[in-house]
Amino acid sequence: MLVGLAVAVxxxxxxxxxxxxSALTDRAPVRVLGGAVYFSLxxxxxxxxxxxxxxxxxxxxxxxxxVGWICWMAVRLRSVPWAVSxxxxxxxxxxxxxxxxxxxxxxxxxxxxxxxxLFDPYGQVWPVFNLADSALVSGVTLAVLLExxxxxxxxxxxxxxxxxxxxxxxxxxxxxxxxxPRGRS
Numbered sequence: 317m318l319v320g321l322a323v324a325v326x327x328x329x330x331x332x333x334x335x336x337x338s339a340l341t342d343r344a345p346v347r348v349l350g351g352a353v354y355f356s357l358x359x360x361x362x363x364x365x366x367x368x369x370x371x372x373x374x375x376x377x378x379x380x381x382x383v384g385w386i387c388w389m390a391v392r393l394r395s396v397p398w399a400v401s402x403x404x405x406x407x408x409x410x411x412x413x414x415x416x417x418x419x420x421x422x423x424x425x426x427x428x429x430x431x432x433x434l435f436d437p438y439g440q441v442w443p444v445f446n447l448a449d450s451a452l453v454s455g456v457t458l459a460v461l462l463e464x465x466x467x468x469x470x471x472x473x474x475x476x477x478x479x480x481x482x483x484x485x486x487x488x489x490x491x492x493x494x495x496x497p498r499g500r501s
């Protein structure tokens with residue numbers, strides 16, 4: 317599930333970015349949903365609100381670390397909600413990493429293609445974003461909720477009573493009788 321979702325997010329992100337480059341280049345912002353959303357092509361060298369735009373090379377390194385951690389976690393993962401969360405994060409991270417590696421102005425300093433703006437595109441309250449950013453935010457939000465509710469990546473819950481091998485060996489029948497292990501007197 318994790319890999320499938322990550323691939324779907326990556327593909328959708330690449331397609332929407334290609335659409336934005338072909339449909340929005342040299343065009344005024346396109347107003348949709350009564351002005352609640354605008355499509356406006358921008359290229360961002362930094363993070364949200366262009367934070368860190370002078371240090372673009374750092375973002376691919378951070379992303380590679382996150383991708384490595386998710387791959388390491390994936391082999392231990394036994395929880396569908398965590399697979400969804402990490403799949404969204406992985407797909408979003410890879411979508412923006414592709415931009416950082418392959419887009420202008422050069423390898424590992426490329427600018428991310430953003431195109432969705434909430435509210436007025438000239439006095440934005442929210443940064444311009446793309447599908448990869450949406451997947452990242454959704455995946456991280458889900459991860460925080462899973463942590464807060466005690467959902468473990470192995471499918472269990474934090475603090476839940478789990479029987480152990482020792483507890484099973486000393487368990488007594490429900491009728492109150494005692495049993496002795498064979499071979500003891």
